[in-house]
Amino acid sequence: MARVNNFIERSLVGALSFLKEGIFADEFAARHGFLQSLAPQIKAITTLVFIILVLFAKSIFFIACLYLQCLLLALLSKVRLGFFLKRTWIFMPLFALFIAVPAIFSVFTPGEPLLHFEVIGFTFIITRQGILGAGLFISRVITSVSYATLLSLTTKHFVLLRVLRVFKIPQVFVMVIGMCYRYIYLFMEVIENTYIAIKSRVGVRVRYAQGQHIVAWNIAQLWQRSYQLNEDVYKAMLSRGYSGEPVILNDFKTNKRDWFWLCYTLTLAIVAFYFTYWMR
Amino acid sequence: MSNSIFELKDVRFTYLGKFPALCGIDLIVSKGEKIAVVGANGSGKSTLLHLLDGLIFPDKGTIRAFGQELKEGVFNDESFSRDFRKKVGLVFQNPEVQLFCPTVKEDVVFGPLQLGMAKATIAKRLEGLIAVLGIKDLLDRSPHQLSIGEKRKVAIASTLIIDSDVLLLDEPTAGLDPLTTRHIVDLLIQEHKSGKTIIVSTHDLHIVEELADTVYVVSQEKQIVKSGKPQEILEDFQLLQAHNLIHIHRHTHDDTIHTHPHLHTEHH
Incomplete structure (x- = not known):
């Protein structure tokens, strides 16, 4: 060429x-995988539920579990993991970092100091609360974008x-x-x-x-x-x-697998909300 | 009671008010007729079909369809508009224009859905068309993934599914290979046998004999210059040559260059 x-x-x-x-x-979207086999409307609704779950979750561990589930779903849907990670990680950390980096400093998030350093006479203190807040923010962004990307990869665009x-x-x-x-x-x-x-x-x-x-x-x-x-x-x-x-x-058809997946997602969401908000 | 479907009297149409497309067309189309409108590129064939389909309206003269004059205002009457669209179907010259939905299936069922046809009827007709046109594998594909022949078939399917009484076809075989052309011609003959009125515009003379009982020749002056039986028109070499419908063929016989008008009327 x-x-x-x-x-x-x-x-x-x-x-x-x-x-x-x-x-x-x-x-x-043309491959025969798990997400491709689901009815598009169920797939879209469950993806939305997962994204809402991620946005309201307060535990990084729970978000990490949801992210692992997303990767598992990608594998079950015959999406190459390398391709998927590249698609979801290249731009996001960049933008998320730009937004999250200031939050780790005591100026924006006061709290327990973890590390401090000086730059041209100014002292910067990184706080534990700042690191946790930024981590939560980045993990939320990456997990929700991963779910959205997975939906768009496994569904034909006109069906979406x-x-x-x-x-x-x-x-x-x-x-x-x-x-x-x-x-x-x-x-x-x-x-x-x-x-x-x-x-x-x-x-x-x-x-x-x-x-x-x-x-x-x-x-x-x-x-x-x-x-x-x-x-x-x-x-x-x-x-x-x-x-x-x-x-x-409008000729969408559903089967047992769709309803089972919807039930699983809704149950997970209810349990997660119960433990996050009502148990406190 | 009159048997005529369309009556055109001195119809004139110009684009942008200055580029004439039709200059005084008189035409009567009766129920169950097979008509071919032949003419060179730019002679106004497509404009004529668009006028017959009530998509544009004459600057001068009148068009009556099913006894009612076609004017812009009459299509504001929803019941007339729906009834007319059910009765008259147009296959556009450029299938890209006609296939505007994201998938073939959505395109094919677009017409009946807008016309309020029952879903069971749509499904039944779709199934029948799939079998006749062999487009089952195309249904979930996007129109941009199809070949020109496939696009043309889908465009025809999207009009045939309405099951209209009158079929207007704008160069239905342009750019197609002989086999697909044959397939489409056979399909149209079948539709005519089932009682439909067929009006085809073309400059492909080898389909005219089969697809028309009457042929109208449109000139570059945007007027009908002659009409008659297909045989009569196809034998008038002078007329066809004058309107760019045949070419002079030059070839060699025993070292002698020989020229004569050349006309394709049969599939080789």
Whole structure:
């Protein structure tokens, strides 16, 4: 493959391949694993319950248990552990750390000092309460994001959209997002093909001003195409009876395994809440 | 009682008020007819079908469908609109436009769901179409994962499931391989035999004989220049050549270059 030097080219190729592989491939969702076998609405509800549980938990040990359960579920759902950890750990610690680091110091969280050091005449004290608070925050973030990532990895994206209906999101909203999902791919192909067509005619190197001109022209073209498509799709909807209030297919079916999983999740949540709040 | 479904009188339509798309079309379509509208690219065939489907409305002239004049206002009447959409189905030229849902199954059942069809009826019709079109394996896929032939089949399925009396098809075989073309032509013949009125726009002359009892030729001037039986139209080489529907074929016989108009009317 030719070396990619150009910044725009690199960004374009990277963004397109991420979207195609990450969003549209549905690689893990197509596998026959535990979470894939559950009804999507049950899966979404139980994931939400786990996330709420994580957010309200006060014990790092309990959150760690929930995180281990998440990893176990990933394994049972045939999601490669290395891939899963990479997806959930690369960005999160970065953002969580930025937010959590100040909290470990006595300025923000006063308490029992564990460590102190001086930087250009200022004394910084790290407190036990600060470390515990930051640890709880980071573990909450990582565990809840892991559950959300697992849900999106093991469920086809269009099914996830339809699950929104379970949460009483208006049909028209679900439909519009569904159409966006459908046509983003089409436009990605248009961008890719246009880019190849330009490259085949102008060669590898493009002068800066010429490059700007080409990009601007392409943005305008894409806008025009999307506008035309918008009109045509609306006509196609009208032609098949659309009258402003869309009716969407809802054919989710549940089986015993779904109900068992829902019962387990709800029981765990009730027990956890009981021990965390009422037993105190 | 009149047997006509559509009556067009001096219909004119322009895009953006300045680009003429149809210039004085007179046409009567009777119940159970098979009609082909042939013409070169840009002759206004698609515009004509969109007018017949009540998606756009003429600037001048009138269109009557099932005895009622088609004007923008009449579609505000919900019962008329629903009744019309149940009676008339359009297969768009570009299947990308028609397949706007995230999955094939949602696309196919979109029409009947909007038209308030019972779920049991939808399921039954879907099953029948799956068998006829062989699209079972495509149902859970996203339209962007399909080939052009598969997209075209799904687009046709999404219109056929409504079981409308009139089928409007905009270049249903464009870009398809011979086998898929054959399959679609057979399906449309079957639909006509079951009593449906079929109006096909195409510049693919080799399907015209099978899909039409009457052929209308539309010129680059956006007017109907001739109509008649398929045989009569297909034998009029001068007319077809004048409207870019056949090409001059040049080949060699024993070192002699030979040219003649070339027309495909049969599948090889």
